[in-house]
Amino acid sequence: MNSPAFNNQNRWMIIFLAVIAVVLAVLPLLVKTSIIRLVTEVAILALFAMAWNLTLGATGIFSFGHGGLFGIGMYTLAIMMVKFSIPFPIAFVCAPVFTGLASFIIGLVCIRLTGLYFAILTLAFSQLIWSFIWKARDLTGGDDGISGTTLPSFINSPTDLYYFVILVVAVAIFMIWYLLRSPLGFTLNTLRENPIRAEAIGLNVAKYRILAFTLSGLFAGLAGGLLAMYMRGAYVEFASVAYCFDPVFICIIGGIWVFAGPIVGAFIWLALDHYIPMITEYWPLIAGIILISLVLFMPMGVLGSTLGWWRHQKLKKSEALSRLSASLSPASLSSTQQSGKEESIG
Amino acid sequence: MDYLLLQIMAGIAKGMNIFLLSAGFTIIYGVLRVVNLAHPSLYLMSGYFAFSITQVLGSKIGYWGALVLAPIFSAIIGMIVERVVFRTVYDKHHYMQLILGWGVMLILGDIMKLTWGVSPKSIPVPAILTGTIEVPGGSFPYTLIFAVMISALVGLGVYLLMYRSRLGTLIRALSYDEEATQALGVRVNLLWIFVFGFCSWLAGVGGTVASLFTSIRLGADQELVLICFIVVIVGGLGSTIGALVGSLIFGVVFSIGILVLPRYALVFMYVIMVIMLIIRPYGLFGKKIG
16 A cells, blocks of 8 residues: 555655755855864764674674774775875775785685684784784884875865765765665675574675675775875774774764764764763773663664664654544444555555 | 794693683674673773772782782672673674774773873782793793693683583573573573673683782773784684684784784784685685674
8 A cells, every 4th residue: 555654755855865965065165174184084983884884784783893894995995196196086986995805815714613603713813913904014003003195186184085085975875875775785684684584595695794894894995095085195003903893883883783873873973982981081981881772672773772762752643643534433343443454564 | 943932832832821702702602692892801901800809908918908809899890781781682693793892892991091190000919929930941930831721721611600500501591592591490680790791700810810910991992892803803703712722822822923023013913814815705614604
């Protein structure tokens, strides 16, 4: 039955996106540069978290190794531009490509294991990458990092960088959205829900998991490249354990199973990370409490719980309405109630 | 060459100490199916407890009092953490346990920072343990010998508990089939709390002993998490023997690594873990648990 609710929702979504686009476009005219830089950082982080969520939210595999992948993206851009003077367009494309390649190889190795073992193995690879970055001073600058990536000629100010980043991130997120709505996306969801059954109906679970991990690494590398532009260089701490944990935190805050969850999470997390250390030096304590509270009480994340609550309200409302109409019409009380329920769920 | 022998001996001693940490971790996983990322935090915390206790009790009996009391405090905190945090997720996805454990680790870390401050602490070594023994290659401290002795003693105790006592049989029954054990009339809830407390106590003993030869500092818990994971995965999750072997391998590899490439000693261990996971995914002694 063609429920009017769906079309309504679609229309609201388009309006909402249009508003966001307008706000993002005119933001530099309204706020000062430091805020623009923060929003740029949020966008990069949101892309990173989105990329990571391709592993857990979409496919149900938990990767603790995206810190290393992020670092590969960052260092690819920086090394290519600074050490080898490769022009920006090539370096910018190579960042996600190399990271995708690396994550493909890592995925091949790790995918034979599941759950906890997969998480630890990816963490181990991330640590190996991090150690390599530390050690290979000639190539990567060790713990000094690489500084002095020149931005391409069309970017001359933080505002220019902001527009570039927002554009790239928007396109990337759109690609992820399209991917998740495609047959591939639904296949990944199937794997997540019931891998045994997926195998039983003939899906090659390992192949799809490797594919998801590779794509995830690709977008993470893209985010890394963008951060190299933002930071004007590459630094080893972005491949460290901290950046393995951060996307997890961000997605838990925002909601793993909601598409826009990582975006909301990135926003909230960066705000917290920026402002809480100004108030207290015990940010980890607060972070830990938030984390535990979220997992115990709001496992769907902020966005997930909000949407869930909203849908629950709509359900209650439509249920109340149908009950009202059923009580008013004397004929076939039970069948009216049943069809009312079907409509509100659909 | 002699120096290498000394290093290896020291590595074995430290490995034996890590065994206390990893044994608790692997038993919690094997019996309760819980991954407790905050377990090494209890190891570190007992070091801090030991520091405070030695401050209070003075230098005569200070350390021995700490050896008795600090692990008990760790056990209590472990049991509280289990009740409050892990209770609800023990049958959910492992990743939820990982995230919760990480949250607890952050909280405990900051509690330690709040209570004891940021500067590293050290404990005065009791008179009977100061001094060294001459071995080919150099002098080997009594504290490390003490660590080996304590770990061996406690390890023997764990074996006796698990395989020679009724309680141990019940715990092993719990690891095989919780419902059946409950159907026998066993108070599984209490058993659960006991296992968690006992394993936290093990970590506590490890941490208190370790404070004799390492400094107690913030951030050690995060390093130890990685080490603990490597050890139990190489040895096999769920297997206490595996924890022992894994810890010893770690001790030796790490100490050799420090001689060869000091900064990247841990990398050797990572490589071993990766190889192990590829050729023998469940570790040396691990068994596939449901």
